[in-house]
Amino acid sequence: MTLSQIYAKLLESYQASKKRGLDGEFILYRLYRPLSFPLSAILIKLGCSANQVTIQSLTALLIAAGLFLTGDPLYMVFGALSYALAFILDFADGNIARFHNKPNYFGKLIDGFVDSLSCILFIAIAIGDTRASLAMMPAGLELTLGIATTLVILVIHYYRMRVAYFLKESGVLERYSDPPRDRAESGESLINMANKVYKNLATSTPIVLLVLTPFGLLSVFIGFFFALHALMGLSEIVVSLMRLRRRLNVYREY
Numbered sequence: 001m002t003l004s005q006i007y008a009k010l011l012e013s014y015q016a017s018k019k020r021g022l023d024g025e026f027i028l029y030r031l032y033r034p035l036s037f038p039l040s041a042i043l044i045k046l047g048c049s050a051n052q053v054t055i056q057s058l059t060a061l062l063i064a065a066g067l068f069l070t071g072d073p074l075y076m077v078f079g080a081l082s083y084a085l086a087f088i089l090d091f092a093d094g095n096i097a098r099f100h101n102k103p104n105y106f107g108k109l110i111d112g113f114v115d116s117l118s119c120i121l122f123i124a125i126a127i128g129d130t131r132a133s134l135a136m137m138p139a140g141l142e143l144t145l146g147i148a149t150t151l152v153i154l155v156i157h158y159y160r161m162r163v164a165y166f167l168k169e170s171g172v173l174e175r176y177s178d179p180p181r182d183r184a185e186s187g188e189s190l191i192n193m194a195n196k197v198y199k200n201l202a203t204s205t206p207i208v209l210l211v212l213t214p215f216g217l218l219s220v221f222i223g224f225f226f227a228l229h230a231l232m233g234l235s236e237i238v239v240s241l242m243r244l245r246r247r248l249n250v251y252r253e254y
Contacts (some may be wrong), residue, residue: 007041008100013098025196028203036091040099050111053089056205058114060086065124071131073216079128080213083121085205106249112161118151122146122222129218136219149226156233191239198232204244226232230232 001009012018012031022031043053060082067079093111096216126146130139137145205225 001045003041003045006044007037010037010040010095010099013101014095016165017098019094019098025199026203027200028207032088032091032203036088036095039088040092040095044096044099046094050093053093053096054111054114056119057086057089057093059246060089061114061118061121066120068121068124068128069131071128073132073134076125076128076132077213079124080206080209083118086118089207097100108161111209112157116154116157119150119157120147122153122225125218126222129222132216133219134216134246135220136217137209137223142219145222145226148160149222152229152233156229156237159237163169184208195236195239198228198236201228201232 014037023033038054048056062077062081064086067075068084070076077139090111123146124223126143129135130142135142208221208224213216
């Protein structure tokens with residue numbers, strides 16, 4: 001197949017998949033996904049599998065962390081570029097899996113692992129920023145915020161994974177759905193909107209990093225994403241637990 005034929009088939013497989021609908025919730029995916037298609041076509045032409053692309057994404061992520069750890073301002077710019085590449089490759093592996101139309105549960109496992117591991121970048125950025133003497137806050141505080149951001153993201157990822165597993169195993173979603181009146185009383189539309197805002201802001205990470213790194217404003221980057229994940233991310237967990245408890249209580253009444 002030629003590159004143009006591969007590209008056309010990639011678009012066709014994406015349009016026919018559920019992923020298209022899921023992507024609609026994220027504004028920036030309208031940028032990331034189109035960027036991933038040409039790269040995906042090239043990788044398919046080179047004979048790369050989805051799992052191999054996931055490993056490439058992990059490699060780009062580790063290179064990005066290493067470049068930030070140097071504390072060299074120029075290398076840190078390349079680190080931001082490497083992280084952006086890792087982010088796009090994360091889209092490409094799914095494109096390639098859909099292109100071949102082969103379910104790959106091991107691929108989903110390692111893809112989720114790479115997604116979770118990406119949060120270590122906040123620690124590398126904090127260390128590099130202090131080594132470059134660019135920190136706009138005390139070095140200890142910036143490093144603490146970098147570590148805290150990483151831990152908060154890991155907690156959020158773990159919680160989402162456990163809740164998804166619980167809902168699937170318990171069968172609550174299939175057997176019960178909240179009555180419309182209950183949803184209105186709980187202000188569910190407002191909660192969903194806040195959750196959507198949080199997820200959209202979280203997906204801006206590579207763009208914000210690319211913009212702020214050349215200007216030595218990584219302290220702003222760390223402070224912003226710490227506040228975002230600590231306030232909105234942890235709030236999502238609390239609200240989600242309350243909604244889940246209400247759902248289970250009503251489920252028991254049936």
